[in-house]
Amino acid sequence: MASINLPSRQELALMAVTLFWGGTFLIVHVALRHCGPLFFVGLRFMTAGLAGSAIFHRALRRTSLAEAGAGMAVGITIWAGYTLQSYGLQTISSSRSAFLTALYVPIVPLLQWIVLHRPPRLMNWVGIGLAFCGLVLLAGTGATQGRFGRGEWATMLCAVSVAAEIVLISRCATLGDSRRITVVQLLVAGLLALLAMPVAGEHLPAFSWIWVAGSMGLGMGSMLVQLVMNWAQKAISPTRATIIYAGEPVWGGVVGRMAGDPLPVTSVVGACCIVAGVLASEIRLPARLKPRK
Template sequence: MNFFTRHVRPEWALVMVTALWGASFILLSISLKGLSPALLVALRFIGGALVMALILRSRLLNLRKEDWIAGFSAGSCIFLGYFLQTVGLQTISSSISAFLTALYVPFVPLFQLILFRKRPGLIVSCGILTAFLGMILIMDPSRISFSGNFGEWITIASACFCALEILVLSHFANKCDPMLFCFTQLSTVAMWSTLYCLTFEDIRFAPTGATFICLAILIGMIAFNQFAMSWAQKSVSATRAVLIYTLEPVFAGLIGWLVGEHMGWNTLAGGALVVLSILVSSWLPGYLKSRKRLNPSEAS
């Protein structure tokens, strides 16, 4: 982990996270053939917590009350995001679910303004709006219709908790060791998902060799992702982070295309908008600052 944090920029760490999110869809679809959904989530996070425990070993003795408060807060948001989306999917289509879940992108700056009275910059705000429009194009808005039923509102609530997760990570990132913070997050989600699985789900456990391979990869992914997010959001603001996270459907579409899925014009156009919004939002502020340093008169 020390090699990673010394040689990888925080922004690139978050890009790696979104790439792994995009790749996880195929692995999840294979795993769900042998495992029920909540059981898969429980096993994935239990495994992730165990991986982090093995890495940390004696450092677990350094866990503080603050680490558990931070991990419980972020982990509960993660679980509620998963849980409410799953409940919503029982009554709405996957395309509507994907669109409504993507509302977490504009919710992040909105909640940041409401909760922390922190207004995002104009360039980042425009970037978030552009990236969100790109995500809508990728999801193909022609397939989306709304009825205002309970499942849709539950999925919007899921998007709220996804947004809150990002804000909670940013709030606690500078107060906690990222590895310990990662462990407490994974442990919290493991606890909630196990309780949900045992209480509400009709458990299906019929794994094959492919199930175990995919599950092992997914466990490694979740351990890395939560650590990388906890570490990177020490220096990357919540609004910058959510802008990078919009790359997830771009990577998912690209990986799907590589394995033979069709990529339409809307996916290409949406992906281009997302990438463009990130590039411009990352480059333009630095460019404007350098112009002001070179031409002080322009600032007056």
């Protein structure tokens, strides 16, 4: 008979990560009215990296080349993903962005298959399909209307970067200490964003407590989130982690509803699909018995 396993500590931790992600959209949306995307991403992750350096300064003294390389690889994908999504949100709606970013859900198992040589199980594919359908419903009908411009292409590249980040974390998290890898990737993401400002023609914004509070608060949260991801994905496959991360827009819809945004029926159905996808991925089908000779 098929069985359902209860969530592990690592899976519960990743569910908490999606709760944090779902609540950050409103903060980022407001902060970007007062500063550019590269500046905000750079300040956010430099804050996270410096805070991690202060907390884990003793452990950082023993950073190996493998840990530094792993942190740099993941840091590049973090910088690319957050920067591209912020750039896209300047020209497209949030629903359109949510739909296109959700493309990372089917991309991750393909990358996992190619990079890690781990083919997903049948119920993983079922869970991915349900989660992706739920993301499409949560994005709303506005996600599929209108022309395809620079903002859409940037957000599609963001989805590829997010998928690469999830797969790389699973690949690199086992190469050393999660604390050292986390600090390196945060510093790399923040530094790349700040260095890219003059290249993109972005200038320093006028002082505002809004972007100060938003970047500092999200910076501390990002440090904890990346630390949890590096720890949890040592024991969880990229495919399973992706299905859990697909719950992000569910929490985003809850936060938006609390802020006064309407919650249409399609969003409720989409949330149910994502929950069903998480449960379906936990089902273990019985192995086929070989016939006796």
